[in-house]
Amino acid sequence: MEQNKENMMVAALENGSVIDHIPTDKLFTVAQLLQLRDCKEEVVIANNLKSNVMNKKGLLKISGKFFNEEEISQLAVICPNIRLTVIKDYKVVEKREVLLPDTLTNIVKCANPVCITNNEPMKTVFYRKDKDTLKCRYCGKEQKLKDIKLK
Amino acid sequence: MIFDIYSISSDINMENRSIVSIADYGKEKIQYLLDMATEFEAHPNRQILKGKVVATLFFEPSTRTRLSFETAANRLGARVIGFTDPKVTSSSKGETLKDTIKMVSNYADVIVMRHKLEGAALYASEVTNVPIINAGDGSNLHPSQTMLDLYSIYKTQGTLENLNIYMVGDLKYGRTVHSLLMSMRKYNPTFHFIAPKELEMPEEYKLYCQQNNIKYIEQQDFTEDTIADADILYMTRVQRERFTDLMEYERVKDAYILRADMLGKCKDNMKILHPLPRVNEIEYDVDDSKHAYYFEQARNGLYAREALICDVLGITLDDIKNDTSII
Numbered sequence: 001m002e003q004n005k006e007n008m009m010v011a012a013l014e015n016g017s018v019i020d021h022i023p024t025d026k027l028f029t030v031a032q033l034l035q036l037r038d039c040k041e042e043v044v045i046a047n048n049l050k051s052n053v054m055n056k057k058g059l060l061k062i063s064g065k066f067f068n069e070e071e072i073s074q075l076a077v078i079c080p081n082i083r084l085t086v087i088k089d090y091k092v093v094e095k096r097e098v099l100l101p102d103t104l105t106n107i108v109k110c111a112n113p114v115c116i117t118n119n120e121p122m123k124t125v126f127y128r129k130d131k132d133t134l135k136c137r138y139c140g141k142e143q144k145l146k147d148i149k150l151k
Numbered sequence: 152m153i154f155d156i157y158s159i160s161s162d163i164n165m166e167n168r169s170i171v172s173i174a175d176y177g178k179e180k181i182q183y184l185l186d187m188a189t190e191f192e193a194h195p196n197r198q199i200l201k202g203k204v205v206a207t208l209f210f211e212p213s214t215r216t217r218l219s220f221e222t223a224a225n226r227l228g229a230r231v232i233g234f235t236d237p238k239v240t241s242s243s244k245g246e247t248l249k250d251t252i253k254m255v256s257n258y259a260d261v262i263v264m265r266h267k268l269e270g271a272a273l274y275a276s277e278v279t280n281v282p283i284i285n286a287g288d289g290s291n292l293h294p295s296q297t298m299l300d301l302y303s304i305y306k307t308q309g310t311l312e313n314l315n316i317y318m319v320g321d322l323k324y325g326r327t328v329h330s331l332l333m334s335m336r337k338y339n340p341t342f343h344f345i346a347p348k349e350l351e352m353p354e355e356y357k358l359y360c361q362q363n364n365i366k367y368i369e370q371q372d373f374t375e376d377t378i379a380d381a382d383i384l385y386m387t388r389v390q391r392e393r394f395t396d397l398m399e400y401e402r403v404k405d406a407y408i409l410r411a412d413m414l415g416k417c418k419d420n421m422k423i424l425h426p427l428p429r430v431n432e433i434e435y436d437v438d439d440s441k442h443a444y445y446f447e448q449a450r451n452g453l454y455a456r457e458a459l460i461c462d463v464l465g466i467t468l469d470d471i472k473n474d475t476s477i478i
């Protein structure tokens with residue numbers, strides 16, 4: 001049943017992206033990150049959908065939207081393990097799980113106020129230490145993913 | 152790659168010989184620098200850097216470190232330019248660190264810099280091809296201090312292997328003890344951390360010890376008996392401003408003071424180190440003991456820094472051994 005509903009939603013999209021497997025408490029954070037409030041294209045925001053993998057989940061369908069790598073990295077920081085589907089001419093052209101990359105360049109803000117990155121016009125660089133920890137290249141301080149602020 | 156700790160290097164500067172951190176240096180590189188320092192101790196005055204310009208940029212004042220670096224440069228025949236007070240530089244007019252570094256890079260062959268912000272030296276090393284020596288970036292790293300500590304231990308003990316190293320006082324904020332701890336990891340040390348509860352060794356460094364199979368013992372008692380087995384007694388300042396609980400400070404402030412009468416049972420080879428300046432944590436009656444080594448330790452800073460400056464300039468140990476410019 002779920003599969004059908006999902007297929008219908010995806011199938012209805014001519015060109016654009018579907019973000020699936022969003023934790024329900026992260027859905028509106030993601031919507032805000034993507035500035036969907038100002039989006040003039042067709043947008044579907046769905047939450048508390050039944051899921052086999054994660055109990056309940058959120059889903060976004062955005063017409064005419066194709067993510068670049070930077071945006072995908074931002075998504076990965078906000079909620080790792082989401083699934084991204086790219087649709088062109090009603091066809092799925094790409095489907096992938098968005099994983100946290102090893103290196104995040106200029107995506108994340110360092111929480112350390114005396115880190116050089118917060119005092120100089122420069123790019124931040126973070127390394128993934130483990131699945132929920134990032135480490136600042138410059139000051140070496142580690143931060144938990146759940147506490148991360150985007151740049 | 153010089154700063155292995157940041158193992159993914161910047162694309163800009165693969166050839167950069169900067170020394171931002173030595174925390175990840177292997178035994179071979181450490182020994183190489185110790186051998187260099189030994190050569191400089193034998194002959195500290197040379198002209199091997201004749202014609203070179205060393206810039207000392209002290210965005211944050213640190214008289215001791217600056218004097219040591221400038222003496223090292225001068226005794227090797229280099230000229231020194233730089234500043235020590237940020238108020239007289241354009242940094243206070245809002246110039247970025249990058250712009251200051253770029254400007255000075257036009258004049259100097261090597262930049263020694265100290266900055267209050269963490270990561271400043273690494274960033275500086277990414278924006279210039281002139282090698283940077285980190286003379287302290289906030290509470291982050293201070294490799295030349297670590298190098299002189301290693302040299303002092305090596306020189307007094309004849310080895311860095313299998314030593315009992317006792318760290319006393321402020322182990323929470325003490326940057327020098329953290330750097331030393333990491334640099335010793337390949338030498339099978341046994342650490343004793345002697346500190347008040349509020350200033351004990353942070354969890355992350357204890358975890359580091361566990362992950363690297365470094366033995367450590369934590370204790371709060373600082374007595375003649377508890378230090379009897381030490382090869383190195385590394386003292387640090389217990390500063391009032393580090394305490395959130397001032398009652399606690401009053402209670403412990405005198406508990407971590409070393410007195411001459413505590414040295415009765417210590418090993419013959421034991422040496423007392425201290426990064427200086429001391430306040431009251433080592434009584435003056437200790438100065439006359441054969442175990443006191445902190446002033447010599449500071450002098451070793453000169454040889455260690457001579458070695459670091461030469462290393463970043465690509466001058467090798469062989470160059471130094473075959474140097475004909477000795478004065």
Ligand SMILES: [Zn+2]
Nearest residue numbers: 110115136139
């Ligand atoms: Zn940082």
